[in-house]
Amino acid sequence: MPYKTIKAEIASMGGLISELREKAQHFNRPLTAKESALCADAELKINELRMELPANEPLTLQGPGGGSPRAISGGSNTGGFESVGEIMQALYRRSKGEGMDPRLEPLQVRAGINETVPSQGGFAVPEQLIYKAFTEDLQDTVLLQLCDKVTMTSDKLGVPIFGDDSHSTSAPFGITWDQIPESGTFGDFQSVPFKKLQLHAYKSGALFSASNEWLSDADPAMRARLENIFQASLRWYVESKLWNGTGAGQALGALNGDGALEIPKETGQTADTIMTENIVKMWARLRPGSHNRAIWAANPTTFHMLATLAVSIGTGGSVVSLLQPSGIAGAPATSILGRPLYLSEHLPALGDAGDICLLDPMLYVLGDRKQITVDASPHIRFQYDETAFRVQSRFDGQPALSSVLTPANGDTCAWLVKIAAR
Incomplete structure (x- = not known):
C-alpha cells in the first residue's frame, strides 16, 4: 500500500475512534458493546497499518531493522495531544476498558526496555509538553526559571567546568x-x-488520584485544570530540590553546595532581623562578573524587614529605601540595589541561614532528562470512584562551582551569598 494511503487510513481509523468516544461522552454514557467492538477493530487496523510504515517513520511499529515492534518515547512534538490533561483523560478511558487511544501507542514505554526497572512501563509525556511544564507560567519558580539548563540524553552527563577559585x-x-x-x-x-x-538523571515519582467524574468530563477547561495541577506540582517539587536537595540520590541544592558563602551576622544583631549592613555586605561578597546577572531570593517572611531598610544620604538626614521598583521587564516588581527580588517559600524562614540570598542563577546547572512517564489504574481507588496515576520524572541539578573564590585583593566571594542564622 502506498505510504500516503497508509497515513490516510491511520488518520481515518483514529478519527472514527475519537468520534465514537466523543459521542459517548456527549451523552454521558460508556461505549456500547457495538461501539467498543468498532474501536477495537479500528485499533487493530491501525497497528497493522503501522507495521507497514518504514522503520524511520515516527508512527511505525517496526524496529530499526524492520519487522520487530518497538516502543517510541515522546518526541519533539505533542504527539497529537493538546495537553497533559488530555493524556490523563486518554489513560483514564484506557483503564476503564474503553480501548487505547491511537495517539497513546507511540508514547508507550513497554516493560522490558525501562532503563533501570524492567517491570515498570508507562506512557512518555511528549517532549514539547514537558517543555511547556518547565517554561510556561513560571511565576511560582526562581531557579527553575533562571538557571542554566542542559538536556540529558542518557542517565549520566559530564558537563565541562573550568576551575577558577583563586586569583x-x-x-x-x-x-x-x-x-x-x-x-x-x-x-x-x-x-x-x-x-x-557529573549529572545523574535521578528518578522522582508520585502517586495521586483524580475523580472519575472529572476525568470523564470532555470540557477543555477540565483538561486545562488537570494540566495546571500536574505542572504546578512538578515545578514545586523540582524547585524545592534545586534549593534544598542533599545531593545524595537527588539534586544538590543551591543552599547546600560548598561554593556558597555565608557571612556572619552583625555584632549585637537582634534575632530574626535583617539589617542594611547585611545587604550591603552580601553585595560586596558576590563573585566578580556576576553582579549584572544577580538576583535576590528571599522567603516571604523577610519582606516586612526588607521593606523598612534604608540608606542615609548626605548630612541632612534624608534616607532612601533599599527596596525600589525594579523597572526590569518580566522581573518582579521590586528590586534591591538594582537587582530583582524574588520571593520563594522554598527558602528558610526569617532568621535562619539562607532566608535571603544573593546569587548568580546561571551558575546553577539543571540536567533535564526530558523523560516523564505516566500511567493509570482504576483499581487502587475503586471504592472512591477515582483513578490512580503514577508519574515518574528524571533530573539532576548542581552548582557549577564547588568552592569560593579568593580574589587578587580583598575578601573571599562566591556565586551565592547568604547571611548566617540570627
Missing part, C-alpha cells in the same frame, strides 16, 4: 600573562584547571 596566586582559570621582551620566550606551558560536573 591571589594566578590569573583567572590558571592562565598567567606576563610582559615578554622582543627576544624573550613565552615561558612554561600552563594547564587549564578542568573538571567534570
Whole structure:
C-alpha cells in the first residue's frame, strides 16, 4: 500500500475512534458493546497499518531493522495531544476498558526496555509538553526559571567546568600573562584547571488520584485544570530540590553546595532581623562578573524587614529605601540595589541561614532528562470512584562551582551569598 494511503487510513481509523468516544461522552454514557467492538477493530487496523510504515517513520511499529515492534518515547512534538490533561483523560478511558487511544501507542514505554526497572512501563509525556511544564507560567519558580539548563540524553552527563577559585596566586582559570621582551620566550606551558560536573538523571515519582467524574468530563477547561495541577506540582517539587536537595540520590541544592558563602551576622544583631549592613555586605561578597546577572531570593517572611531598610544620604538626614521598583521587564516588581527580588517559600524562614540570598542563577546547572512517564489504574481507588496515576520524572541539578573564590585583593566571594542564622 502506498505510504500516503497508509497515513490516510491511520488518520481515518483514529478519527472514527475519537468520534465514537466523543459521542459517548456527549451523552454521558460508556461505549456500547457495538461501539467498543468498532474501536477495537479500528485499533487493530491501525497497528497493522503501522507495521507497514518504514522503520524511520515516527508512527511505525517496526524496529530499526524492520519487522520487530518497538516502543517510541515522546518526541519533539505533542504527539497529537493538546495537553497533559488530555493524556490523563486518554489513560483514564484506557483503564476503564474503553480501548487505547491511537495517539497513546507511540508514547508507550513497554516493560522490558525501562532503563533501570524492567517491570515498570508507562506512557512518555511528549517532549514539547514537558517543555511547556518547565517554561510556561513560571511565576511560582526562581531557579527553575533562571538557571542554566542542559538536556540529558542518557542517565549520566559530564558537563565541562573550568576551575577558577583563586586569583591571589594566578590569573583567572590558571592562565598567567606576563610582559615578554622582543627576544624573550613565552615561558612554561600552563594547564587549564578542568573538571567534570557529573549529572545523574535521578528518578522522582508520585502517586495521586483524580475523580472519575472529572476525568470523564470532555470540557477543555477540565483538561486545562488537570494540566495546571500536574505542572504546578512538578515545578514545586523540582524547585524545592534545586534549593534544598542533599545531593545524595537527588539534586544538590543551591543552599547546600560548598561554593556558597555565608557571612556572619552583625555584632549585637537582634534575632530574626535583617539589617542594611547585611545587604550591603552580601553585595560586596558576590563573585566578580556576576553582579549584572544577580538576583535576590528571599522567603516571604523577610519582606516586612526588607521593606523598612534604608540608606542615609548626605548630612541632612534624608534616607532612601533599599527596596525600589525594579523597572526590569518580566522581573518582579521590586528590586534591591538594582537587582530583582524574588520571593520563594522554598527558602528558610526569617532568621535562619539562607532566608535571603544573593546569587548568580546561571551558575546553577539543571540536567533535564526530558523523560516523564505516566500511567493509570482504576483499581487502587475503586471504592472512591477515582483513578490512580503514577508519574515518574528524571533530573539532576548542581552548582557549577564547588568552592569560593579568593580574589587578587580583598575578601573571599562566591556565586551565592547568604547571611548566617540570627
